Amino acid sequence: xxxxxxxxxxxxxxxxxxxxxxxxxxxxxxxxxxxxxxxxxxxxxxxxxxxxxxxxxxxxxxxxxxxxxxxxxxxxxxxxxxxxxxxxxxxxxxxxxxxxxxxxxxx
Numbered sequence: 001x002x003x004x005x006x007x008x009x010x011x012x013x014x015x016x017x018x019x020x021x022x023x024x025x026x027x028x029x030x031x032x033x034x035x036x037x038x039x040x041x042x043x044x045x046x047x048x049x050x051x052x053x054x055x056x057x058x059x060x061x062x063x064x065x066x067x068x069x070x071x072x073x074x075x076x077x078x079x080x081x082x083x084x085x086x087x088x089x090x091x092x093x094x095x096x097x098x099x100x101x102x103x104x105x106x107x
Contacts, residue, residue: 001052001055001061001062001063001064001067003048003052004029005029005064005066006048006051006052006062006064006083007043007048008029008032008033008040009029009064009065009082009083010043010047010048010051010082010083011040011041011042011043012032012040012065012082013081013082013083014040014041014043015036015039015040015041017079019036019039019040020079020082021078021079022035023035023036023065024065024075024080026066027066028066029064029066051083054085059087059088059089060085060086060087060088061085061086061090062083062084062085062086063083063084063086063090063093064082064083064084065080065081065082065083069090069093069094070084071084071093071094072094
């Protein structure tokens, strides 16, 4: 993932809900720039550099919403994450899995 894509997807995290919802219908970060480039809030350069540096280590990386590796199941939720950070085998991201959701301090 390049610096521009990371900036745009991090910016979408901070955008209002209408922009985030509409951006899900687009096909690439370049379409996001064409449509809302001026209205996205600036992203801290340190955050972008840290994200890019982090993905350079072995067995970890970042998958963006417009990447073909991004899980289709996540694309379908109302407010999906624009970036997925992973460690380990990226090919398992689309494997069947389970989730445990709940309180840290169950009563």
